[in-house]
Structure formats: structure tokens, C-alpha cells
Amino acid sequence: MTGNSLLTNRYSRNFKSLTQTEQKILGKSKVCIIGLGGLGGCVMEMLARIGIGTIKGMDNDTFDSTNLNRQLFSKEDLLGKSKAEAAEKRIKSINSQIKINCKKELLTKENAYELIKDSDIVIDCLDSIQTRFVLQNATKKASIPLVTGAIAGASGQVSVIFPSDKGFELIYGKKGRDNSKGIENELGNLAFCAFFISSVQVSECIKVLLKKGNILRNKLLIVDLFSNSFEIIKLN
Amino acid sequence: MINIELRLFANLSKFSPKNSKNFPIDNNMSVKQLISKLGVDIDQAKIIFINSRKKNYDDRLKDGDKVGIFPPVGG
Numbered sequence: 001m002t003g004n005s006l007l008t009n010r011y012s013r014n015f016k017s018l019t020q021t022e023q024k025i026l027g028k029s030k031v032c033i034i035g036l037g038g039l040g041g042c043v044m045e046m047l048a049r050i051g052i053g054t055i056k057g058m059d060n061d062t063f064d065s066t067n068l069n070r071q072l073f074s075k076e077d078l079l080g081k082s083k084a085e086a087a088e089k090r091i092k093s094i095n096s097q098i099k100i101n102c103k104k105e106l107l108t109k110e111n112a113y114e115l116i117k118d119s120d121i122v123i124d125c126l127d128s129i130q131t132r133f134v135l136q137n138a139t140k141k142a143s144i145p146l147v148t149g150a151i152a153g154a155s156g157q158v159s160v161i162f163p164s165d166k167g168f169e170l171i172y173g174k175k176g177r178d179n180s181k182g183i184e185n186e187l188g189n190l191a192f193c194a195f196f197i198s199s200v201q202v203s204e205c206i207k208v209l210l211k212k213g214n215i216l217r218n219k220l221l222i223v224d225l226f227s228n229s230f231e232i233i234k235l236n
Numbered sequence: 237m238i239n240i241e242l243r244l245f246a247n248l249s250k251f252s253p254k255n256s257k258n259f260p261i262d263n264n265m266s267v268k269q270l271i272s273k274l275g276v277d278i279d280q281a282k283i284i285f286i287n288s289r290k291k292n293y294d295d296r297l298k299d300g301d302k303v304g305i306f307p308p309v310g311g
Contacts, residue, residue, distance in 0.1 A: 034307060038311070129310040150309040155246035157309055170290065172282065172308060182310025183247050183280070189311050220283070220290075222306050224245045231243075233285040 011051050022210050024049060030054040030208050032119035034107055034135055036083045038189050039149050040125030041072035042198035048091045050206065054099040058115060059083040060106035071193035107131055121208055123201055124148040129172050129182060136167050141225040145208050153187030154225040156197035160204050160217045165224035170235040171220060193225055238263055238299035251276050261268045261297060268293040282308035
């Protein structure tokens, strides 16, 4: 395929589910993904393929063999390598027309705001409840919407938190900030659940950017794929 | 006595009674009392929803309520 036809055809299968105008909006959009593991890798891949113009990602971790069961960017020859570096390399090979910037860095109270402040939307692909509250504080300060997803075993959840929303307090409780632990250590994490929940996160992200469809704002989608239970709960 | 419909998610499904679709409880039972009756650790019953709306431990149950219990998920 020539360079020109790549430009012309790359997004042709996005239409007419998306309009040309919407595609342009996505091309001008900046999305920040926090965490590049099971959820974050899938989220980043889908955002790159759909045509988000600027994608930023961060993860301080390196791949180990326990990641191979579900993390899209993990490969046997990348064990021990940085998740951020692997993500950037893969995304560049998928879509050279977008800007990609992945940092090998840990999200902290000190750096969170600076890392996310230039984005239009942030996607939470973290694996720690406490760190989610840190991220939410930063997105509130920066007035940026946040799409959160979490998984454990064959179960998961997704919600969209706007700056004025209570957000994680409604999901994890006031005490969640300090001492909540998820059940993922007990149940592990399955590939089909990570891919499912990350798909819903991307769908929510695109809808927020394009201001279309129903958004899971002040709502929580909870999913149990073993029992095929899907429930949208009103949080307030 | 009243009857409720129960759904326990993820690792809590093992606490689901056989008659979960028509589970008898005392009148005016609270969510917290229900969790205790089921033998579920209160810290594992992170999100309670009744008829698709998030509820608190002190809320009372009514006949026909559809009750869901979801554990904390952080991964």
C-alpha cells in the first residue's frame, strides 16, 4: 500500500459509524493513559487504531512472565523490558500518523497533575485503589474527565468521572482512599475480561470526546463474565 | 417475611443461596443484616445495589427488591 492510500484508507472502516468531522475531532484529541498493563495496553492499541491524534501513556513497570496471559504488549522477548518503551514502539508501528509519548514513571501525588494537565481526557488503567484517588485529585484540579476501569478474574467495572463528580468515593467508599484492597489478588486477571473492560473504557472515551451516546457518568457498569451478568448502577 | 432477589458477583457468588431468586428475609431487614445473614465479610460487600441503584448498609429492604452485591475490584 502506498503512503497516500494509507492516509486515505486507514480510517475508512470507521465510517459511517463515525463522521468525517468526528474523525477530525479524534485526530485533534489528546488522551492520557495511566497504567500500561492488562487494561492500558488494550486501551492504547484501540485509541491508536481509531485515530486519536495524541496519546500519552505512563507506567513504571517492566514485563514479567505473569503478564503474558493478558497484557497485549507483553511478549516473551520483552520480559524484563519497560512497558512504556514497548508500548511506544508498538504504537509507532501501528500508526505513524499520530503522536505517541510513553513515560517510564510512577504516578504520585507530586507528579500527577503535571503529567495529565494537557490532556482532553484521562483513562485510568491502574491496579491500585489508593492511586486512583491520587489520579482523581489531579483530574479534578485540571478539570479533565476521567474514564476508570478495573478488573478481577472474570469481573470488572467501568465508570466516567467528570471533575465535579464524587467519583471514586461513590465506588470505593470514603475509606477506600486509605485502605481498600481489591479482590484481584485472590482471583487473578483473565485476558478476555481485560480486553472486554478496556473496550468499554475506549468506547466511553470516544463518546466523551465526541459528545455522543450515553455515558456512564455517575453510573457504574459492573460485569461478571462467568455468569453473563451486566448491570448499570446509578451511583447517586 | 418478605422475599427478595439476590445476585452476588465475582468471588461472592459462592455465598449465593440456592433460592437466591426468591430469598426470604425478615420484614424491614437492613442491607447490613442481609450481608451478615449471607455470611459475607462486610469489607467484601463493597457495592450494594437495589433495583439498579447504589444503596448503603443502613438501607432497609422491601418485598420484591432486586439486590446485588459486588466486591471491591482494583486490578
